[in-house]
Amino acid sequence: MGLFDRIKQAFGGSSPEAETPAVEKYDAGLEKSRSTFGERLNTLFANFRTVDEDFFDDLEEMLIGADVGYETAVRLSDELRESVKLHNAKKPEDVARVIVGKLVDLYGEAGAQEDNTLHYATSGPTVFLFVGVNGAGKTTTIGKLAHQLQAEGKSVLLAAADTFRAAAIEQLQEWGRRDNVPVVATQAGGDPAAVVYDAVQRAKADQVDVLLVDTAGRLQNKVNLMKELDKIKRVIVRELPDAPQEVLLVLDATTGQNALSQAKEFNQTTSISGIVLTKLDGSGKGGIVLAIRNELHVPVKLVGLGEGMDDLQAFDPNKFVYGLFKGLIDVPADD
Amino acid sequence: MAFEGLSERLQKAFAGLRRKGKVTEADVRDTMREIRLALLEADVNFGVVKDFVKSVRDKALGAEVLESLTPGQQIIKIVNDELVATMGEAAVPLNKSPHIPTIIMMVGLQGAGKTTTVGKLSKYLIETQKARPLLIAADVYRPAAIDQLQVVGQSVGVPVFEMGTDTDPREIVRQGLAQADLQHNDYVIIDTAGRLQIDEKLMTELTDIKAIAQPTEILLVVDSMTGQAATDVAKGFNDQLDLTGVVLTKLDGDTRGGAALSIRKVTGKPIKFIGQGEKMDALDVFYPDRMANRILGMGDMLTLIDKAQKNFDEKQAMEVAEKIKENSFDFNDFLDQMDQVSSMGSFDEIMKMIPGLANNPAMKNFHVDPKDIAHQKAIVYSMTPAEREDPDLLNPSRRRRIAAGAGRPIVEVNRMIKQFNQSKQMMSQMYKGNFAGMEGMMGGGIQGRLGKMAMNNMIRKQKKNKKKRLKNVKRFKS
Numbered sequence: 126m127g128l129f130d131r132i133k134q135a136f137g138g139s140s141p142e143a144e145t146p147a148v149e150k151y152d153a154g155l156e157k158s159r160s161t162f163g164e165r166l167n168t169l170f171a172n173f174r175t176v177d178e179d180f181f182d183d184l185e186e187m188l189i190g191a192d193v194g195y196e197t198a199v200r201l202s203d204e205l206r207e208s209v210k211l212h213n214a215k216k217p218e219d220v221a222r223v224i225v226g227k228l229v230d231l232y233g234e235a236g237a238q239e240d241n242t243l244h245y246a247t248s249g250p251t252v253f254l255f256v257g258v259n260g261a262g263k264t265t266t267i268g269k270l271a272h273q274l275q276a277e278g279k280s281v282l283l284a285a286a287d288t289f290r291a292a293a294i295e296q297l298q299e300w301g302r303r304d305n306v307p308v309v310a311t312q313a314g315g316d317p318a319a320v321v322y323d324a325v326q327r328a329k330a331d332q333v334d335v336l337l338v339d340t341a342g343r344l345q346n347k348v349n350l351m352k353e354l355d356k357i358k359r360v361i362v363r364e365l366p367d368a369p370q371e372v373l374l375v376l377d378a379t380t381g382q383n384a385l386s387q388a389k390e391f392n393q394t395t396s397i398s399g400i401v402l403t404k405l406d407g408s409g410k411g412g413i414v415l416a417i418r419n420e421l422h423v424p425v426k427l428v429g430l431g432e433g434m435d436d437l438q439a440f441d442p443n444k445f446v447y448g449l450f451k452g453l454i455d456v457p458a459d460d
Numbered sequence: 461m462a463f464e465g466l467s468e469r470l471q472k473a474f475a476g477l478r479r480k481g482k483v484t485e486a487d488v489r490d491t492m493r494e495i496r497l498a499l500l501e502a503d504v505n506f507g508v509v510k511d512f513v514k515s516v517r518d519k520a521l522g523a524e525v526l527e528s529l530t531p532g533q534q535i536i537k538i539v540n541d542e543l544v545a546t547m548g549e550a551a552v553p554l555n556k557s558p559h560i561p562t563i564i565m566m567v568g569l570q571g572a573g574k575t576t577t578v579g580k581l582s583k584y585l586i587e588t589q590k591a592r593p594l595l596i597a598a599d600v601y602r603p604a605a606i607d608q609l610q611v612v613g614q615s616v617g618v619p620v621f622e623m624g625t626d627t628d629p630r631e632i633v634r635q636g637l638a639q640a641d642l643q644h645n646d647y648v649i650i651d652t653a654g655r656l657q658i659d660e661k662l663m664t665e666l667t668d669i670k671a672i673a674q675p676t677e678i679l680l681v682v683d684s685m686t687g688q689a690a691t692d693v694a695k696g697f698n699d700q701l702d703l704t705g706v707v708l709t710k711l712d713g714d715t716r717g718g719a720a721l722s723i724r725k726v727t728g729k730p731i732k733f734i735g736q737g738e739k740m741d742a743l744d745v746f747y748p749d750r751m752a753n754r755i756l757g758m759g760d761m762l763t764l765i766d767k768a769q770k771n772f773d774e775k776q777a778m779e780v781a782e783k784i785k786e787n788s789f790d791f792n793d794f795l796d797q798m799d800q801v802s803s804m805g806s807f808d809e810i811m812k813m814i815p816g817l818a819n820n821p822a823m824k825n826f827h828v829d830p831k832d833i834a835h836q837k838a839i840v841y842s843m844t845p846a847e848r849e850d851p852d853l854l855n856p857s858r859r860r861r862i863a864a865g866a867g868r869p870i871v872e873v874n875r876m877i878k879q880f881n882q883s884k885q886m887m888s889q890m891y892k893g894n895f896a897g898m899e900g901m902m903g904g905g906i907q908g909r910l911g912k913m914a915m916n917n918m919i920r921k922q923k924k925n926k927k928k929r930l931k932n933v934k935r936f937k938s
Binding site: 192258259260261262264265268289290291292293295296298299300303313344345346347377379380381382383384386404406407413432 | 569
């Protein structure tokens with residue numbers, strides 16, 4: 126019962142206007158994630174009369190199946206084994222209660238000192254560097270973010286440092302036209318670090334508020350491409366010592382365990398400050414967010430929930446947990 | 461390299477088994493747990509893992525295995541067979557329409573790599589069948605998607621049919637096909653926009669395009685890094701479009717690529733190609749049996765041999781063989797060797813195909829700069845013809861001159877000469893059938909029975925080829 130108080134407390138602040146558009150959007154966007162994650166848990170509970178080792182084996186498998194990551198899954202099931210013993214829970218409903226409580230705790234614990242906001246420079250231009258593997262959604266994210274920053278009254282400049290992929294520059298320029306934002310670019314095949322240098326100079330000269338740097342997608346095990354990224358960052362730091370204020374790893378939410386390897390490798394090269402989780406509207410699972418938070422302590426800062434201009438949202442862990450566990454919290458509360 | 465994590469884990473699970481003479485029930489239980497977790501960790505779908513482990517366990521617990529002399533090997537074989545069976549037995553070729561044009565439709569999620577794959581596939585068709593493909597740009601949604609296809613088309617020399625972004629994709633496809641008819645293109649590849657399999661409006665557009673184009677092939681392009689969602693995606697597209705095949709992209713990353721296993725199992729549709737790099741020639745045919753070998757850490761010998769055969773110029777090979785026979789392997793041959801090796805693919809990739817190296821801990825930190833080979837070549841090119849034929853000539857003064865000529869530090873020249881000497885020694889030893897020297901060369905050597913087995917296999921094949929070559933020489937001379 127302490128659990129439900131806690132959850133109510135956690136979401137109590139937002140409960141009067143709980144169905145605000147933002148929450149609804151999260152709700153709709155996460156419909157799929159929740160149904161698979163929550164339904165699976167419920168099926169699991171329904172199928173077991175008694176709680177034994179097989180139950181925990183299956184629970185472990187299920188957690189891995191939800192993309193939470195192997196280490197997280199094992200840690201969770203071990204801790205749950207302890208708590209179930211401690212609470213002397215025998216009936217599936219009791220176990221369900223303990224498990225949900227544990228998941229919420231874990232979420233809170235990993236995100237205790239987490240900072241989900243984007244940081245801006247106190248004076249001079251702010252630089253956000255976007256990195257990630259091929260096809261994660263870097264350029265689209267920049268296009269959406271530029272639109273939002275523009276709407277907030279900030280002046281924005283885009284740097285097309287993806288000089289490698291076919292028509293990547295044109296893609297960013299098209300976003301620039303839609304958002305009515307200038308784009309610094311060179312011809313395809315040019316030196317990306319040089320583009321970034323030009324963009325930083327121009328941002329300083331024009332007193333631009335925010336510079337968004339688009340880089341080419343690269344797989345994290347390509348040493349030379351990662352070195353190129355390191356060089357890009359060095360150029361920014363040399364020209365603007367406080368920049369980049371954010372290095373954002375753009376991550377496709379449908380990615381499985383490789384997301385951890387991506388975060389680790391990109392973190393080593395550019396020390397990422399946050400994650401943009403894209404395509405969350407289509408992802409079957411939300412588990413990867415648990416894994417990232419528990420194993421890497423890199424906060425998610427933005428989520429992409431659709432293809433529209435306004436479908437990029439600030440990440441709110443509470444809303445996310447609420448969306449993820451909504452069905453579960455309601456189920457035990459009913460009986 | 462794909463599946464490396466999986467092979468590491470499986471090898472760990474088998475390491476215990478190898479040492480024992482007999483497999484107990486407890487052993488099987490532990491092994492199965494490792495296999496199960498390894499597959500789950502590799503993003504193999506949940507249900508697939510369950511079935512897989514169950515059938516392996518059933519087979520492994522048979523009396524035959526328990527009474528066998530080498531139970532570890534038996535289990536490895538069972539797992540291998542099961543992996544091959546799950547991924548589909550044989551490599552499935554691209555379907556060809558009885559009348560031209562053969563129409564190929566590419567579908568998939570956003571950012572899976574459809575457009576890049578279209579380019580690679582065109583190049584593949586041109587090279588293997590001298591095809592004259594036409595590309596149709598049906599992605600009118602994503603900014604600059606048409607530009608991207610045009611750039612890709614240009615780089616492989618293939619025309620692109622486009623009507624801008626204001627026309628309905630159905631109409632674009634209709635008119636594109638009409639143009640292909642006029643121009644007698646033998647292949648038409650339709651590049652569609654990325655979409656979610658749950659997006660009803662866009663999925664209807666795809667079914668409409670399918671009705672219009674009546675494609676011979678509908679290929680689903682899937683990012684190999686996809687997690688458990690891969691099966692949902694594949695199932696969603698397959699249910700609505702009845703796919704004919706799958707292309708797995710970005711397999712040159714460090715993903716474990718469990719998606720390969722589950723997609724085939726869930727949809728029953730074959731994986732036809734794998735994308736392994738950003739260059740236009742980085743598209744390979746998918747061989748389930750080879751992939752299974754790779755999972756088991758046996759190295760991808762077949763692919764390596766295949767690549768070697770494709771690239772190895774017979775005449776040059778003969779010359780090298782002759783030289784080795786006389787033990788007069790010189791820098792000219794070294795240069796040839798490097799050319800052949802570099803035309804096989806990136807050096808890291810080739811090294812990892814060699815059995816026992818894929819999961820060798822030393823390989824973790826082993827990176828070969830693609831420019832290394834170029835540098836080494838530059839050094840050889842800076843030698844005089846006399847020096848190339850007689851490496852003993854290389855005194856310090858000559859080495860300094862070579863270093864200056866190649867623009868590399870002298871230490872690198874020295875290292876390269878040392879490497880050459882090792883290579884020379886190895887080649888002569890290998891010819892004599894003694895590869896003790898080679899084991900020393902590869903860090904901790906080639907470990908395990910499996911590795912040795914595969915290594916022997918490679919040497920045997922090489923010898924066979926050599927005999928064939930020498931025979932040819934005789935026939936040629938007489």
